[in-house]
Amino acid sequence: MMSGWKIIMQDFNKTVQAIELEAVDLIDQSFKTQRSSAAAFDMLLKFKHIVSREAVNNHLMRKSNDILAQYCKEVDSINDMFEAEKDKPPTLLRNEPPVARAIRWAQSLVHPIKQTLLPFLKEPQMLECENIKVAKDKYMEMAVKIRDYKVKKFEHWTAETQRINEFIKRGSQAVSKFESVVNQIQMNEKEIESKLQVIGMASILKFSVPDNDLPGVKDFFERIERDQTKTVNLLSRMYADIGPLITKTEHLLLGTSSGNAKCMAGYYKYWERKVLDSLTKMVLR
CATH class of the missing domain: 1.20.58 (Methane Monooxygenase Hydroxylase; Chain G, domain 1)
Structure with missing residues (x-):
């Protein structure tokens, strides 16, 4: 009787392992189709709610680290784009003044990576990952750089506007002369x-x-x-x-x-x- 039960349990465990392998493979295939860390994170949450096996959960934990690594790459890509175009920002709106265009463009770069990071910080599983600190540090570095860029642009614009009165005064004097x-x-x-x-x-x-x-x-x-x-x-x-x-x-x-x-x-x-x-x-x- 016990040997029969062992056989049943062995078969059951083999079946469970096979299902776990299929689940892991399904997870891997699903994550391969995701183009961004935000989409991958949404996929991670969906799997989290439907699976509870330790092996699968451990695999999902590794995926959490992969998502954070992908996020770091996205921040690096944004940083490269910023460095390449910060001196001559692309036009987002037609007939937009140069300073407003630069500030709007810089904000458009940092906003998506901020919105992607915030859900990570609310998920306990993500906070346990070893890559979470690297991801946060990369975001903070990028956010500070963008903030300093916007402040510098604004201060330069403010200094220029303060010269308008002097310009008008000189213009009036020239017209009078x-x-x-x-x-x-x-x-x-x-x-x-x-x-x-x-x-x-x-x-x-x-x-x-x-x-x-x-x-x-x-x-x-x-x-x-x-x-x-x-x-x-x-x-x-x-x-x-x-x-x-x-x-x-x-x-x-x-x-x-x-x-x-x-x-x-x-x-x-x-x-x-x-x-x-x-x-x-x-x-x-």
């Missing part, structure tokens, strides 16, 4: 136009008409010559004033008063033509 120069140039040009208008409307041959009797021939010509001399002197002074006004404009723009600046050749030519037109108009009157 430019407006002042433009106003002075416009005043110079109005003065030149005024003088040219006087020149164009001048009459060299005019003479004053006496109130009473007509003058004699000699007196008549003396009056004409006197009025002509007076008019020519006035026109000469006005013409002489035009050159300094033009060189004054040159000084406002270039800081020189040579009257022959190459970059202002077109400007000189413009006023020379205006002077000629005024003289022509005066002669034809």
Whole structure:
């Protein structure tokens, strides 16, 4: 009777061992298809709830270490990606400012590995694994590196924004200075136009008409010559004033008063033509 029972138990144990081997093989095959430590951990939890044999549990414990080792590789991969692209982060959102893009990108790297690690720390079986400390240390190292990167980017951006007021101040001063120069140039040009208008409307041959009797021939010509001399002197002074006004404009723009600046050749030519037109108009009157 006892020998029969032993045979039954031996057969039973062999069957159990065979089932355990099949379970281990099934576990191995299932884990091979998992692409991430997070997916492998979910698979581990599913097996944990349906098996309780010591051999299978021991195998699952070894798988826990494998999952943590895979997690460490994933953190290393994230670190390599960070080091390769931190100076020129990829664009996640269209038209995103550079600093915001860098911070968002850095956060997108550390967030997944954090979310993967947190469930590990809640599972007693994972906390008993020898690789858990390595995994935590790798995450902390990566998290600190990302935090420092984001802080540095933010501090640099803050320093740049603090210079905006100074930039606006300098810009306002430059605009004010430019407006002042433009106003002075416009005043110079109005003065030149005024003088040219006087020149164009001048009459060299005019003479004053006496109130009473007509003058004699000699007196008549003396009056004409006197009025002509007076008019020519006035026109000469006005013409002489035009050159300094033009060189004054040159000084406002270039800081020189040579009257022959190459970059202002077109400007000189413009006023020379205006002077000629005024003289022509005066002669034809």
